Amino acid sequence: MDKKNLFDLTGRVAVVTGASSGLGVQMAKAFARQGADLVIMARRKEKLEAVAEEIRKLGVKCLPIQCDVTDTEAVNRAAEITEKEFDKIDILVNNAGNGHVGPAIDTTDEDWASVINLDLSSVFKVSRAFAKIMMKNKYGGIIHITSMYGLAGNMALASGGYHAAKGGAINLTRALAAEWAPYGITVNSICPGYFETELTADTLKTEEFSQYMKATVPLGRYGREGELDAAAVFLASDAASYVTGIALPVDGGYTCV
Numbered sequence: 001m002d003k004k005n006l007f008d009l010t011g012r013v014a015v016v017t018g019a020s021s022g023l024g025v026q027m028a029k030a031f032a033r034q035g036a037d038l039v040i041m042a043r044r045k046e047k048l049e050a051v052a053e054e055i056r057k058l059g060v061k062c063l064p065i066q067c068d069v070t071d072t073e074a075v076n077r078a079a080e081i082t083e084k085e086f087d088k089i090d091i092l093v094n095n096a097g098n099g100h101v102g103p104a105i106d107t108t109d110e111d112w113a114s115v116i117n118l119d120l121s122s123v124f125k126v127s128r129a130f131a132k133i134m135m136k137n138k139y140g141g142i143i144h145i146t147s148m149y150g151l152a153g154n155m156a157l158a159s160g161g162y163h164a165a166k167g168g169a170i171n172l173t174r175a176l177a178a179e180w181a182p183y184g185i186t187v188n189s190i191c192p193g194y195f196e197t198e199l200t201a202d203t204l205k206t207e208e209f210s211q212y213m214k215a216t217v218p219l220g221r222y223g224r225e226g227e228l229d230a231a232a233v234f235l236a237s238d239a240a241s242y243v244t245g246i247a248l249p250v251d252g253g254y255t256c257v
C-alpha cells in the first residue's frame with residue numbers, strides 16, 4: 001500500500017446508525033475528518049439534523065435519515081434512500097443500541113425481546129439491507145459496535161439480555177464475515193469498554209461504579225471521547241482490507257484479566 005494516509009476515506013460513503021448522540025457522533029465525525037461522506041441514522045430528528053450540520057462543516061456531505069432500526073420497513077427504506085442519493089455505500093457502522101438492566105429473575109419477556117430486538121436483531125436487519133447495495137460493487141466494510149459485555153460477564157449491574165444480545169452480535173460478525181467474504185465485504189466488531197455517554201453517564205458517575213471500574217479495568221479509567229475513533233477508522237479503511245470477522249476490544253484491558 002503506497003499511501004501517505006493509510007486511513008484516507010475520501011470518496012467513501014459511510015452509514016452510521018445511532019448517530020444522534022454518543023459514540024455514533026464521534027465515529028461519524030472521525031470518518032468525515034478522513035474525507036468520507038456520511039449518512040447518519042437515529043430516531044431523534046432534531047438531534048440528527050444538528051449533528052449533520054456539524055459534520056457538513058468538516059467539508060463533506062451528510063444525509064440524516066430518521067429511522068428506528070428495529071423497524072424492518074424503515075430500515076429497508078433508509079437503504080433505498082441512501083442508494084438513491086449516493087449510488088453506493090462503502091462503510092456501515094451498526095452502532096445504535098441500548099440496554100435493559102435488571103436481575104434475570106425479574107426480567108419480563110418484553111424486556112428480553114426489547115433488548116434482543118435492538119442490540120441483536122437490528123444489527124442483522126440493517127446489515128442485510130445495506131449489504132445488498134455493497135454486493136453490487138463487490139466492496140464494503142461493516143462494523144458492529146458490540147461491547148466488552150459481549151465477551152465477558154460483569155459483577156456490577158445485572159444485565160443478562162444485553163450480554164446475550166452483544167455476544168450474539170459478535171458471533172453474527174463472524175458468520176457474516178464468512179458468508180459475505182466472496183462479495184468483497186468485511187465484517188468486524190468493536191467491543192467498547194466504559195465510555196461516558198447518554199447511555200452510561202448516570203451509572204459511571206457513581207462512586208460505587210467508579211470503584212468497580214478501578215478494580216476491573218487495568219488502565220484504571222473510563223474511555224475518553226474520541227478513543228474509539230482510531231479503531232473505527234482503521235476497520236473502515238483499506239488498511240484493514242485483510243481483516244475480517246474479528247472482535248476488537250477497546251476497553252482499557254477489561255477483557256484481558
Ligand code: NDP
Binds near residue numbers: 147194197
Ligand atoms: P447513546 O445513548 O449516547 O447513543 C445511542 C444511539 O442509538 C443514539 O443515537 C440513539 O438515538 C440510537 N438509538 C437507540 N435506539 C434506537 C433505535 N431503535 N433506532 C435507531 N437508533 C436508536 O449511547 P452510546 O453512544 O454509549 O452507545 C452506542 C453503542 O455503543 C451502543 O450499541 C452501546 O451498546 C455500545 N456501547 C457503549 C458503551 C459505553 O460505555 N458507552 C460500552 C459498550 C458498548 P435516538 O434515541 O435518537 O434513536
